[in-house]
Amino acid sequence: MGSSQKHQHNDTNCVRVHGPIIVGAGPSGLATSACLAQQGVPSVILEKSDCLASLWQHRTYDRLKLHLPKQFCELPLLGFPRNFPKYPTKRQFVSYLESYASHFSIRPRFNQAVRSAGYDAVSGFWRVETLDSEYVSRWLIVATGENAEPVMPDIPGINKFDGSVVHTSSYKSGFEFKNQRVLVVGCGNSGMEVSLDLCRYNAIPHMVVRNTVHVLPREMFGFSTFGIAMALAKWFPLKLVDRILLLAANFILGNTDRTGLRRPKTGPIELKNVTGKTPVLDVGALSLIKSGKIKVVEGVKEITRNGAKFVDGQEKEIDSIILATGYKSNVPTWLKGCEFFNKDGMPRTPFPNGWKAEKGLYTVGFTRRGLQGTASDAVKIAKDIAQQWRLINSNSCNSHVIQLKET
Ligand SMILES: Cc1cc2nc3c(=O)[nH]c(=O)nc-3n(C[C@H](O)[C@H](O)[C@H](O)COP(=O)(O)OP(=O)(O)OC[C@H]3O[C@@H](n4cnc5c(N)ncnc54)[C@H](O)[C@@H]3O)c2cc1C
Ligand SMILES: NC(=O)C1=CN([C@@H]2O[C@H](COP(=O)(O)OP(=O)(O)OC[C@H]3O[C@@H](n4cnc5c(N)ncnc54)[C@H](OP(=O)(O)O)[C@@H]3O)[C@@H](O)[C@H]2O)C=CC1
Numbered sequence: 001m002g003s004s005q006k007h008q009h010n011d012t013n014c015v016r017v018h019g020p021i022i023v024g025a026g027p028s029g030l031a032t033s034a035c036l037a038q039q040g041v042p043s044v045i046l047e048k049s050d051c052l053a054s055l056w057q058h059r060t061y062d063r064l065k066l067h068l069p070k071q072f073c074e075l076p077l078l079g080f081p082r083n084f085p086k087y088p089t090k091r092q093f094v095s096y097l098e099s100y101a102s103h104f105s106i107r108p109r110f111n112q113a114v115r116s117a118g119y120d121a122v123s124g125f126w127r128v129e130t131l132d133s134e135y136v137s138r139w140l141i142v143a144t145g146e147n148a149e150p151v152m153p154d155i156p157g158i159n160k161f162d163g164s165v166v167h168t169s170s171y172k173s174g175f176e177f178k179n180q181r182v183l184v185v186g187c188g189n190s191g192m193e194v195s196l197d198l199c200r201y202n203a204i205p206h207m208v209v210r211n212t213v214h215v216l217p218r219e220m221f222g223f224s225t226f227g228i229a230m231a232l233a234k235w236f237p238l239k240l241v242d243r244i245l246l247l248a249a250n251f252i253l254g255n256t257d258r259t260g261l262r263r264p265k266t267g268p269i270e271l272k273n274v275t276g277k278t279p280v281l282d283v284g285a286l287s288l289i290k291s292g293k294i295k296v297v298e299g300v301k302e303i304t305r306n307g308a309k310f311v312d313g314q315e316k317e318i319d320s321i322i323l324a325t326g327y328k329s330n331v332p333t334w335l336k337g338c339e340f341f342n343k344d345g346m347p348r349t350p351f352p353n354g355w356k357a358e359k360g361l362y363t364v365g366f367t368r369r370g371l372q373g374t375a376s377d378a379v380k381i382a383k384d385i386a387q388q389w390r391l392i393n394s395n396s397c398n399s400h401v402i403q404l405k406e407t
């Protein structure tokens with residue numbers, strides 16, 4: 001979709017895009033393109049991978065399900081099919097995204113990794129470069145996500161380790177780890193769910209918990225914990241919401257401190273909003289921790305050829321390491337000369353105002369509020385650009401013939 005004009009410059013295609021350029025064909029890029037289309041604005045999506053939602057298709061494990069109920073994970077304008085379960089599987093989620101794209105006739109340009117993008121003050125346009133093309137537009141929408149690259153921590157000695165070391169983004173199932181002692185570094189949702197999956201293949205996970213962590217049941221008294229939190233937050237201050245959640249969580253799960261999972265001082269929802277740290281929504285790992293099948297270990301001091309030394313002085317032999325150490329944005333690697341993003345590639349302006357930068361630059365999906373944040377950004381961006389689009393197209397009939405600077 002999207003209208004564009006092509007020129008050839010040496011080996012580089014020069015493409016003038018009428019409408020915004022969107023970088024990334026994940027849920028955020030698709031949602032924004034759909035909302036723009038609904039307002040009559042064409043767009044071009046550049047995607048580095050060979051498919052849409054590559055995070056979900058290529059970089060998540062087989063058993064993954066959404067852990068928020070489906071009504072909190074829908075994109076704008078088109079909901080999930082009625083027959084989907086409350087917590088759709090990743091395959092169902094991907095099939096939803098595929099039908100979403102086809103419903104709005106969204107055809108991303110695949111294998112177009114954006115290597116650099118910058119604002120050209122002379123022409124007033126954004127120039128976006130991929131390996132073989134340069135795309136030019138008045139608007140640039142960053143939709144590359146908070147999970148663009150794996151965080152690979154520099155653990156002393158890890159290069160000496162004889163066994164395999166993988167990040168959760170390349171973990172598919174415990175099948176390859178049958179009967180192994182596995183060190184799982186990290187205890188966020190990925191660390192917990194991978195440890196759970198490993199147990200199902202008779203592996204012995206040792207999960208590193210170096211810090212505090214909030215574990216909440218996915219559901220309380222038949223209602224999703226996230227839904228309860230959202231409902232309470234409409235009426236009460238966050239601190240009170242957190243106190244209610246923790247009271248119920250302690251009642252349902254017991255005191256998690258005893259299992260080595262100490263809770264942070266700040267409550268789960270406040271912590272998520274302030275730091276972005278997601279509470280663990282338990283889907284079964286906690287009971288395996290209690291029964292000793294998942295072993296909780298202290299921070300790692302050093303990795304040896306065949307094991308790990310921990311900060312409490314213990315030492316353990318291990319066969320493989322899985323890094324469940326989270327993800328980071330990649331915006332600083334390709335977006336040049338832009339103060340709007342901090343060094344971690346996140347907007348400096350906090351939610352709910354981080355969607356709009358300056359000079360036609362927008363961001364979608366950097367709210368640390370999952371797919372709900374994506375939906376909220378996408379709607380606002382489309383409205384904002386559509387207003388400008390109508391103005392430009394009603395004011396001047398020659399808006400499409402702006403001279404591009406020769407490169
Ligand atoms: C395991 C896991 C489970 C999750 N589960 C949930 C959940 O249940 N509910 C929820 O609300 N959220 C969940 N999230 C949060 C997740 O961030 C969102 O679900 C969603 O994927 C965000 O969409 P996005 O489009 O912003 O980013 P992504 O899905 O990461 O999409 C970004 C796209 O940009 C592309 N890209 C990156 N860099 C470039 C570049 N330089 N040039 C071109 N293209 C590029 C990528 O290939 C990718 O296709 C989960 C995250 C993870 C990791
Ligand atoms: N079913 C679902 O819907 C799932 C959703 N997700 C989502 O995906 C996103 C990413 O989750 P996840 O991959 O778990 O990442 P997170 O960033 O949430 O967690 C990373 C974990 O790694 C730890 N860590 C980082 N570096 C080190 C280190 N050097 N040594 C020891 N521990 C370290 C962190 O500890 P510390 O706190 O001390 O820094 C933290 O426990 C989240 O939003 C999550 O909710 C993930 C899996 C499943």
Ligand SMILES: O=C(O)C(=O)Cc1c[nH]c2ccccc12
Nearest residue numbers: 068226272278279368369370371
């Ligand atoms: O960001 C994520 O990974 C999510 O799963 C979605 C999410 C957004 N806000 C939350 C608060 C508590 C638990 C999960 C989420």
